[in-house]
Amino acid sequence: MPINDPIYAGQGKAFAVRLDDNTLAKALVDGLAVLIANGTHAELTKKWFGTEMPAK
Known part of the structure; x- marks a missing residue:
């Protein structure tokens, strides 16, 4: 998958x-x-982010 795929980039946590x-x-x-x-x-x-982020 490309590095800009939303699974790997964007709002996330790790x-x-x-x-x-x-x-x-x-x-x-x-x-x-x-x-x-x-x-x-x-x-x-x-x-902290102003919205509830889904827990994936």
Whole structure:
């Protein structure tokens, strides 16, 4: 896909994790799932970006 594809560019969020650090990657994914489930993600994106950003 081109670098300007919306999946890779634009408003997004990411964490950089070493490929072999599965423990950290799982902790981040699990933590984000909690934030999405309890509404904190929506609350924070609305506060800081002025609109609720979808959690993908």
